[in-house]
Amino acid sequence: MDTLESLPTLETARKLGLLPEEFDRIAEILGRQPNFTELSIFSVMWSEHCSYKNSIVWLKTLPRDSDRMLAKAGDENAGLVDIGDGLACSFKIESHNHPSALEPYQGAATGVGGINRDIFTMGARPIAQLNSLRFGSLDLPKTRRLLRGVVKGIGDYGNAFGIPTVGGELYFDESYNTNPLVNAFSAGIVEVGKVxxxxxxxxxxxxxxxxxxxxxxxxxxxxxxxxxxxxxxxxxxxxxxxxxxxxxxxxxxxxxxxxxxxxxxxxxxxxxxxxxxxxxxxxxxxxxxxxxxxxxxxxxxxxxxxxxxxxxxxxxxxxxxxxxxxxxxxxxxxxxxxxxxxxxxxxxxxxxxxxxxxxxxxxxxxxxxxxxxxxxxxxxxxxxxxEYKEPAYIKEYAKFDVDDVDDLDADDIRKVAEHLLAHPNICSRKWVYEQYDSMVGTANRSTNAPSDAAVVRVKAAGMPATEKSIVITVDCNGRYVNANPRQGAMIAVAEACRNIVCSGGEPIAVTNNLNFGNPYVPEVYWQFVEAVQGMGEACKRFSTPVTGGNVSFYNQSSDDGPVFPTPTIGMLGLMENPDHRMTMNFKAAGDLIYLIGQSTNDLASSEYLYSYRDIKASPAPAFTFDDEWHVQEGIKTMIRKGWLLSAHDVSDGGLFITLAESAMTGDKGFSVVTDDRHRLDAFLFGESQSRVVVTVSPEQQHIVEGYLNDTVMPFMLLGTVTDAGATTPFVINDAPILTLAEAKNLYDNALGTIMA
CATH class of the missing domain: 3.90.650.10 (PurM-like C-terminal domain)
Structure with a gap:
């Protein structure tokens, strides 16, 4: 037995991250004092990163079963779900936050490498990658350095490895100034029985x-x-x-x-x-x-x-x-x-x-x-x-009253539109994704036809041929979760489902990456407990069991405090028929634009309220499962009936950004009217949940409206798609707001200009 001159002391154990009671427990297990090698072994295996010692009691409450599940959460290197035709999809998301904070290039690169190894140790060949990234204020040179390093690390590793990066998300907030979040997702395909x-x-x-x-x-x-x-x-x-x-x-x-x-x-x-x-x-x-x-x-x-x-x-x-x-x-x-x-x-x-x-x-x-x-x-x-307790700020946020905020004048719409189109949380991520290879393997169906989620054909050498696709997305609005962890986590699951549905898929399972601060801080642990419970309830309601994932605590510093609680949802959907593929881009002038779902005067935690009006304290947007379910079922039905030409969910930036993104992607304009039953700012820039913008050909108008009326679906005919051209305007209430060229210049170039 390795015996050093003296056996490790309690102080040694503390330096290795062990608690005094854990040091005593190790001696009890071994029947003697551990040597340094053994103490080191216990210190890493009993660390939060490996043992989930502060989270497992709550993770066990998440739903884990369905007819498609082939491996229980945590039993194998990654989750495994039956997708039919003798095939299974292995998928997982994990963090590399702390390494990326210190050495962003290698931290991000090895995160990509590690998550892909989890997939192919299952016997599955990886076919697609996503990433979910959070950084601090872009005004800081440090943030720009971290962003450059992380994006280059992901791109260099993923491109050389030969697996396409097909999507992701990128957010900025001061809460991430010290602790960036780098969450990597991978999905692969394996034949059932060869796992x-x-x-x-x-x-x-x-x-x-x-x-x-x-x-x-x-x-x-x-x-x-x-x-x-x-x-x-x-x-x-x-x-x-x-x-x-x-x-x-x-x-x-x-x-x-x-x-x-x-x-x-x-x-x-x-x-x-x-x-x-x-x-x-x-x-x-x-x-x-x-x-x-x-x-x-x-x-x-x-x-x-x-x-x-x-x-x-x-x-x-x-x-x-x-x-x-x-x-x-x-x-x-x-x-x-x-x-x-x-x-x-x-x-x-x-x-x-x-x-x-x-x-x-x-x-x-x-x-x-x-x-x-x-x-x-x-x-x-x-x-x-x-121990956990509700933070004092939660009650303060709940005091927000939208009536205390002056509504916009029509003359202000352009200023808000310009602000949001160029905002780092909304603008094009072209500066990021142009560094990634999205087409290697020729299975990505989304690069030239963007949709709310990535659509990737199930195609791997030596495996049965099939026309089906996996539909994958990563989603979480940390600002919502911070304002109301339970409801914010529910919304994260709901939006992931909505993105898959709007792309033509059927949501089937979830992997999660739970990014939080120090679990020994009762207010932080309360955020974690509430978020897990909200996620669990949502996953049960949407029949999307949790296949596994990762918990990343200690995203916290003495200077900046904890990051926004960020329970990132990685969701797997399935598209059986390629004809169900739905994109977000407007198709032709004269097509009718509908808003499906109920708008409200909800400005809570919107990007407009937070960054344009500089009001940080507000609750999460209102949300109900029944409304969300109703809208998603309606969108699925209309896609499968072939009635829709495009679908794009309303999320960050509100209705205006949804319209602008669909128009810019299709090189079209639009002419719409607002609903005078609601505040102008809430209707255009509020982030009321459970809403989708769709387009329909005039020939299908009576069929679609008949269906919506029959199913008692809230909807509004907003207006029409207009002709293409650089000077094509975005028109609201008969007033031109921006031209297509102006909008694209703001949206496409904002991030690249900052990073130049």
Whole structure:
């Protein structure tokens, strides 16, 4: 056994992020004081990033079951959903927030690499990526530096890896000044029955580490991700991993090839906490142990300490357990792809008093002896019920009264329109997406025909041919969630569903990335609890179970406080028939423009109120499930009947921005009237929920209006699409507001101008 001159003390445990009671519990589990290597093992495995110790009690309340679910949340590397025709979709979203705050390029790049490894360790070939990004004020040079680094990191890694980035979201707010949020989403396709598992069993089966060599990058990365960002965080740059997308591409092909042999017992990506995480989680799931010789791990640096090898988060690595006797086959495949493939141990039986122990050796000496089950989420890792209480600001926000805000005059519409079209939270993300390859693989159906969600054809080499597509989106308005966490989270789920429906798909499942501040702050934990409960209720109502995801706490600093609570929803939808494909662009002059859904005098938490009127304290927009469900069912029906020419949901910036985006995408203008039953600013720029703008040919007018009347659907004929041309105006109440060219100049160039 590795014994240092003196065993670690409580102070050592504190420095590693462990609580005093956790230090005592470790000694109780082991029946002795841990050595430094063992204490390091527990510190990463019991960190929030790996154990979800402050969140799991609430995550268990989320709905997890449906007829399509093929893997329960948290059981495998990623979620898995049956999409028919003998195929399944594996998808997941995860954060790389803390690494991106310190080293944005590698932080974002390795986030992309890690999420894709989660997909292909399932045996699924990745076919599409999304990202959800949050940054601080663009007035700050730091924000612009972080944005440049993150976008370049995502683009360089994803483009080289060869998987299209097909969409995402980007928001800016001062709450993210210190802590940017970088959430990466990936989806892949696998044949049902050919899925690889993250498990280990079979006494004597060999354990291999494959892929890149192990270095000192990323050591204690899981612990680093489980603490607040501070001035001292830059001292922990070695906790940021370094990625190699070309190595990942080789690893993808080799991994899928070994899985296809049928000789793989289990396989897991080495993400957070590296070797110790993979060995412990796979062993605990299979109720076996492992004996591991750390001398056999390929390393990039000489004389690495045992804890460094075990905790390193070097990228592009997998742990693989295969059938005994098939070693030469696996070795041959990795030799062909010129990748490391080293047998570092074997599977051992469970003992009389535990479900399996992990024995790690270095230089012939036993350096750690730990029980796998006691290390992992769902096993012996601690689970806490934290104190929570409603923040005082919630009641202050609720005091907002729209009648205290003067309505706009008609002469002010242009000024607000210009402000919103050029606002970083609304304007075109062209500066971002032009750095991404959206067409590699030729499956993306959205690049030249934009829609509210990305539509990607289910197409992968060697798999059954099909005409169906997956429809994917990431959504969350952190300002709404901050104002009312429960309702804001409900709206995030509802908008994700609405985006998929408006694109012609059927929502079927969710992955989530829950980004919050420090869970030991009762007001922050209240935000988390409320948001999880709101999300759970919404997912139940929309029949979109949660397949898994990620919790990222500690997005907080002493200077800026916590970020807006941001429970990002990554949603998977399915489009069985390509004829159901629906885009957002206006099609032809003379087409009729309808607003489906009920407008109200709701300005709460709108971009207009927040940034134009500079009123920060207001509640979330009003929301009801029944209204949302009614509108979505109506849109689905009208799309499938072939009555609609375009559909675009009303969200950030309100009705005017929705109209402008549909017009600009189609190079058209519009002429509409407002509803004099409502305030002018609320009707045009408020963000009342559960509304969609659609266009219909004049020949279909009586059919569509008949259907809407029969189903008692709130609707309003707004006006018509007008001819194309640079001088084509956007007309409201017979008054030209902006020309198409003026609007496109503001919208298309705002972000690029700031970043120039």
């Amino acid at each position: 690889a598992k993250a498990t280990s069993y079979g006494v004597g089966n060999p354990v291999f580490i494959v892929g890149s060599a192990t270095g000192k990058d990323g050591i204690h990365g899981a612990t680093f991700a489980s603490e607040d960002i501070s001035a001292a965080s830059t001292d922990k740059l070695p906790a940021v991993q370094v990625g190699d997308p070309f190595m990942e591409k080789l690893l993808l092909e080799a991994t899928l090839e070994i899985i296809a042999t049928g000789y793989v017992i289990g396989i897991q990506d080495m993400g957070a906490a590296g070797i110790i995480c993979s060995t412990s989680e796979m062993s605990a799931k299979g109720e076996h142990g492992m004996i591991i010789d750390l001398d056999k791990v390929p390393t990039r640096q000489a004389n690495m300490a045992p804890f460094e090898i075990l905790l390193s988060e070097s990228q592009e690595r997998m742990l693989v357990v295969i059938e005994k006797g098939k070693e030469h086959i696996i070795q041959g495949i990795f030799d062909k792809w010129d990748l490391n493939c080293a047998q570092i141990g074997e599977v051992t039986p469970k003992g009389e008093n535990d479900l399996g122990r992990l024995h790690f050796y270095r230089f012939g000496q036993l350096v750690a002896d730990v029980p796998a089950y006691d290390l992992v989420l769902g096993g012996g890792a601690p689970q806490y019920h934290r």
